[in-house]
Amino acid sequence: MEIISNESLIKRNARIGQVTSLLGLLVLAGGMFISFTRQELFYLSMISLVVGFALSQVGIYFGNRWGRRPRPDELLNTALKGLDGRYNFYHYRTPATHLLVGPAGVWVLLPRTVRGTITYDEQKNRWRQRGGNLYLKIFAQEGLGRPDLEAGSEVEAVTNYLQKLLPDKPLPEVQPILLFTSEKAEVEADNAPIPTMHLRRLKEFIRKTAKNKTLPAETIKLIQQALPE
DSSP, rough: OOOEOOOHHHHHHHHHHHHHHHHHHHHHHHHHHHHHHHHGGGGHHHHHHHHHHHHHHHHHHHIIIIISSOOOOHHHHHTTOOTTTOOOOEESSSSEEEEEEEHHHHHEEEEEOOOOEEEEEETTTTEEESSSSSIIIIIIIIOOOHHHHHHHHHHHHHHHHHHHTTTTOOOEEEEEEEEEEOOTTTOOOOSSSEEEEEEEGGHHHHHHHHHHHHOOOHHHHHHHHSSOO
């Protein structure tokens, strides 16, 4: 498997995460100080707390993706280690954050660091997270949100991108996989609208998919040659 990463973007965004996290803590501390020492400036302390919290959330977003080791791309690389040379894995080089191209097809991978038990409620069309640490949910990890909507957006972006690179060429369907990377995550979402699993199951899933329906070698080569090296 060949790995193609945008190292300059990773370094830049890791730095952004460090700076915004530090600024967030300083602004929060300033707001707390004002609230205890200058009660007549209560409005200013509230503004500081809101701004500080917003900065800390930006820091969490950037830190989880680009600052904390192992990073999501590193976890994905390790999970797929052993795939043969027909696979190319792109990190931050295409409209999708993580894109895998090979015999199993064209896959957009969406890793999440969420802990606890992850389920999907078909009736309410909602993702649910049970368990986990409340402090971590608020201050140290990303929210679960609507990953199916994000997946749809990335799939559409990659599809349009490939169609522009390879006009009038028959292209395979771009498909998404939602992955949970934390060892403290349990995934019970076989009924989800997109393939959803723990990271430890990823390589088996890809290999099984390739056995059931292999993308032609000429199509793989065509797409890989069109994508950034």
